[in-house]
Amino acid sequence: MFLILLNATKMSSGVCNEKVGFIGGGNMAFAIASGLLKKGVLQADQVYVSATNLDNLQKRWSPLGVTHTTVNNLEVVCHAKIVFICVKPQIFPQITSQLRDAVANDYENLKSTLFVSIIAGITLQRLIEDLNLQPYAIVRAMPNTPMQVGVGCTAFSRLSSSSLTDTRYNEMKIMFGALGLAFEVPESQINAITGLAGCGPAYVYQFIEALADGGVKQGIPRAVALQLAAQTVMGAAKTVLDTGKHPGVLKDEVCSPGGATIHGVHALEQGTMRATVMNAVERATKRAEELS
Numbered sequence: 001m002f003l004i005l006l007n008a009t010k011m012s013s014g015v016c017n018e019k020v021g022f023i024g025g026g027n028m029a030f031a032i033a034s035g036l037l038k039k040g041v042l043q044a045d046q047v048y049v050s051a052t053n054l055d056n057l058q059k060r061w062s063p064l065g066v067t068h069t070t071v072n073n074l075e076v077v078c079h080a081k082i083v084f085i086c087v088k089p090q091i092f093p094q095i096t097s098q099l100r101d102a103v104a105n106d107y108e109n110l111k112s113t114l115f116v117s118i119i120a121g122i123t124l125q126r127l128i129e130d131l132n133l134q135p136y137a138i139v140r141a142m143p144n145t146p147m148q149v150g151v152g153c154t155a156f157s158r159l160s161s162s163s164l165t166d167t168r169y170n171e172m173k174i175m176f177g178a179l180g181l182a183f184e185v186p187e188s189q190i191n192a193i194t195g196l197a198g199c200g201p202a203y204v205y206q207f208i209e210a211l212a213d214g215g216v217k218q219g220i221p222r223a224v225a226l227q228l229a230a231q232t233v234m235g236a237a238k239t240v241l242d243t244g245k246h247p248g249v250l251k252d253e254v255c256s257p258g259g260a261t262i263h264g265v266h267a268l269e270q271g272t273m274r275a276t277v278m279n280a281v282e283r284a285t286k287r288a289e290e291l292s
């Protein structure tokens with residue numbers, strides 16, 4: 001994993017001129033779209049989004065300036081040249097027949113459209129078969145919600161390329177790259193990347209909450225404790241990335257012999273912190289496999 005990260009490309013940001021669609025307008029779609037709008041990679045009138053509850057959709061998306069909201073997934077497909085499929089895995093079977101029909105009936109219009117599924121667990125092979133797509137027309141991606149603030153991670157895979165969709169693929173890479181780390185990986189790694197980076201923000205939020213709780217227990221006001229906890233996690237993460245030093249070396253730099261930190265580190269080890277985090281990644285990876 002470390003090697004992959006070293007090879008990861010920080011892609012240059014740019015502007016995408018195509019219409020971009022989101023089937024499913026929930027947390028992850030919103031994180032991607034709001035990040036892209038904030039970065040100026042997209043303008044609001046380029047964005048089309050569908051879901052089942054129009055009221056909720058409009059309440060959430062109109063503050064972004066997005067007005068192309070609909071309950072008709074085909075409206076999204078018909079306008080957008082890059083279509084992010086952002087429904088839950090359990091909902092995927094509900095949208096497959098709609099999308100299959102659209103692809104069958106409007107092949108000429110859709111043949112240069114790139115579909116990008118962010119659905120956990122659903123393989124490229126299943127996407128191709130269930131949606132009746134050409135292999136080059138589909139990418140499987142695993143993003144994460146910190147993309148909404150431009151500090152996300154996305155790993156993506158595809159089975160084949162074609163000049164018809166290569167331009168779209170490059171635009172997709174520009175979009176993901178504008179929102180953080182973005183890199184292509186073999187599909188065999190995507191479920192594990194889901195367990196690590198797709199789900200990872202939730203683990204880190206739990207850690208931040210716990211760190212703040214610890215501070216509150218020691219008498220620090222909640223708001224101050226939360227700010228300190230979040231900034232400490234951000235600073236430590238940035239130090240790992242900017243210095244390239246191994247986290248173990250950086251940990252040692254904080255631990256004075258006989259000092260306070262090593263007592264805290266010992267308490268974490270007694271709580272099997274590292275094994276627990278590894279278990280979390282393993283269980284989430286297995287769950288992603290099951291979802292397919």
Ligand SMILES: NC(=O)C1=CN([C@@H]2O[C@H](COP(=O)(O)OP(=O)(O)OC[C@H]3O[C@@H](n4cnc5c(N)ncnc54)[C@H](OP(=O)(O)O)[C@@H]3O)[C@@H](O)[C@H]2O)C=CC1
Pocket residue numbers: 023024025026027028029050051052053054056057073086087088089091094095118119120142143144145198199
């Ligand atoms: N959340 C995350 O951190 C990440 C999620 N993912 C993946 O992204 C996908 C979406 O997750 P997330 O955004 O969290 O889920 P949400 O529940 O927040 O969003 C799902 C969206 O799908 C919509 N929807 C439901 N049924 C349909 C339908 N038939 N047609 C069109 N839209 C529909 C919902 O609309 P309505 O409420 O109106 O029904 C809602 O807007 C999942 O597959 C997940 O695996 C990947 C990486 C990270």
Ligand SMILES: O=C(O)[C@@H]1CCC=N1
Pocket residue numbers: 120194198199
């Ligand atoms: O919990 C999930 O299944 C999705 C996938 C990664 C993050 N959320």
